Structures are given as C-alpha cells and as structure tokens.
Amino acid sequence: MAKTGKLYLIPNTLGNVGLTRVIPSWVIDQVKGIKHFIVENPKEARAFLKKIESDFEQSEFVFSVLNKHTTELDKSNFLDPIAQGENIGIITDAGCPGIADPGAEMVKMAHEKNFQVVPFVGPSSILLAQMASGMNGQSFAFNGYLPIDKSDRKKRLKMLEKQSRDFSQAQSFIETPYRNIKLAEEILDTCSPNTMLCIACDVSLDTEFIKTLPIKAWKKNLLNVLHKRPCIFIIQS
C-alpha cells in the first residue's frame, strides 16, 4: 500500500521582495520536492516556483485551480493525489494559505479525510501588523472586510470598538486598497478620540509604513499614503 502524502501550506511574499526576506530557507528546500499544487492562479504559482528553483520542470507541475469558479465536485477531487502517496502544496497569491484566502476549505477537507496538514512559516500581514501595533498581543481578532454599506459599516466599526473595550481585544480588519482612504476617514469620524488606531501598509516591503496613534492624533492629510496600498487597520479602545 502506498504511503499517504501530506498537505503543505506554502506562504508567498506580500509583494515584490526576494523570497529569502520572508520565507525560511528550509521551507524553500521543502517546496522544491513538491510537484502537485493547489493554487489561486497558475501564473502566480509558476512565478513563485521559478524563484524557488524546484527540482521539477515547469512542464511536470500539476496545478489544481481553486477560486470562486471551482465546483464542489472539483474540490472534492483535489486531494486525491495525497491518498496515492503524493504531497500537495497550497500556494497562495500572497501571504499565508488558510488566512483570508480560499485555502482554508481545502484544509478542512484534508482533516475530514484524516490527512496530515503541515503549515510553513511565512509572511502574514495580519500577524506582522499585530506584532508592530503595540496593541494587546494577549487577545486580538481579525475580522476580514467590513460591510460596504456606509451605515452598516459605521455600526460595525462601533461594535468592534465596543468589543475591543469590553474584552481588551485588539480588532483588525481590511479593505480593498482603492477604498482605504475612505475607510480610514470613516474610522476617524466614527471612533472615540482616545481609541488607538494602527494602520499598517505594505507590510514586509521596502515601502512598509506602520503607525499607531490615538484617533485624535491622526490627521486626514496623513492618510494619503494609504492610497491603493494593501493595509491592515487595527483599533483598540
């Protein structure tokens, strides 16, 4: 009987920086030996695999594409190679698989099939922002995207601010980069003057910007730097 393979979770850079800046060399070595991948975008995955200098030729790679168009039936077959003794790697377009990306669903399925899941170390903008925020590292929550509707979003912001106060829990969230400035302005207009706000942009890149100030000390003209750059917002009241 063939030995069962494993599901490896392979982080990617958060933008245009060298792999060795954010991925441990041992992880790069492990990925060299993997041929089967579940990816968001084969083009991005090929670029990544070119950088790690895989033991395999580009023509040998087997990609399963996981995105919003992938059917349930397809997904249910993606892990079949593991049963046949092959390892599979999930490569995300940016950051850590399973964190704010579609990979979590495949991981869930792997546990249902009793396959071993191995997470590799790499850059998570959420975690790096939390580290660098100076906010409560004993209790923190990531909340994904806020509602788009302005009044719903205001309510949600108020609620997150209340949760951060009631549970001393730092509350982080994200926005589509081109709407960052708008969200930041709404945070300044909605939250209490003494609530702390951390904005972390371009985390782990040369252009990284991370700053924590009370709401009352943030000036709207400081927010122009956020335009179209990936940001994590963290509040704590």
Added chain:
Amino acid sequence: MAKTGKLYLIPNTLGNVGLTRVIPSWVIDQVKGIKHFIVENPKEARAFLKKIESDFEQSEFVFSVLNKHTTELDKSNFLDPIAQGENIGIITDAGCPGIADPGAEMVKMAHEKNFQVVPFVGPSSILLAQMASGMNGQSFAFNGYLPIDKSDRKKRLKMLEKQSRDFSQAQSFIETPYRNIKLAEEILDTCSPNTMLCIACDVSLDTEFIKTLPIKAWKKNLLNVLHKRPCIFIIQS
C-alpha cells in the same frame, strides 16, 4: 544630529529546531548588525545570538531585561539608544515579539515616541495553528489564557463557542502545558458535539501534531499526546 534608530521585532524558534527552518535568511542577516536588545531572558537571547553568528562579540551586546519584575522607570529608558541612532531588537524566548509576550508594551512606547517599528517574519504558533486548522481564515480571534477557576472557565468556553457561532469567528486560546489534558477534557465535556475543535501541539517542530475534528469525534484517549507540550486550541461552532 544623529539619525534615529529603529525598533526591530525578532522572532525566535518555538523549540529545538534550526533557525533556518523558521526564520528567513535575510532576517538572520539583519539581526547580525544589531547590538542593543530588549530580552525576556539574557541566557536565551545569548543562545539565539550565538546561532545567528552576530557581527558583535558576546561581550559587546547590551541587554535590557523585560519581565514582570521590570519597573516602569526602567522600561521608559529602554528605548533611549534609538534616539541616539542605535537600532534595538526585541528578542522573545519563543515565537513572535508582541504576540502573547511582554514585548507589546515596548512597541506601544516606541509609537508614542514616534520611532519606527519593523516586524520580522518568524514562527507564530497561533498563526500556524490557524492556517492548519481549516477553520474560518476570514475571521478569527486569539483569546490568551482562559480563567483558572473551573466554573468561570466553563462559562468562558460557552461564551467563546457562542461568539464563534454568532460571528462565524474561529476562537483560539492556550493553557499552561501541564494543564493541557485537563482543559481538553473540559472542552469535550462543555462544547456542543458538532462544534469543531482543532488541537495544534509542538507547532513547527519535528513532533508537530495538528488535528481538527468535531467534538463528538475526539476521544479522551487521543488527548494523552498533549501532555506538557505547548498547544493551541481552536473552536468553531
């Protein structure tokens, strides 16, 4: 006028594994040039610095010790070298500074003084467990330690289970390793049979164990593996 230094957040391994397994080589290179450190434990920090092959001799390092005995006055002086143009690194005993460790307070102070804070990539058992859990990666919270009192702890577990259901938010927490089995038994006794439970032990080590199952499928005899090993628990209802 001297150029201002920066505060670097330097992760450490989560146990006895080589640095290159969990710390990017570029990060190791950056740390070689740092002489001033804020540490939990100078002995651990010296062992770490020996492994990275610093540009400095052990006798040249300047350590500020940050633990529960450190006075507020001492803390307020720890960042002075930054104003004088020196970089400072925070080295934690295990994992990422600012995450479930005393470093966050120094980071907060750095922001108050308008110093730049730079987080380096490294292993976080909380993040790696979340990645490998297959639970909601769009919304998750880390809650630190639960109350020690049995009835308070039961209430808190019930509340976390409810929060995970109400907000579709995965809820993680930790325990002192020698009490892991007891906590795990209480989770099985307290949570609903269909609530998912991930237990992640010895994350990033050779002995790593990560498993997600519904409460009803966990058997108490499976829990013996947790004894005295660092664990992350995650529930989602």
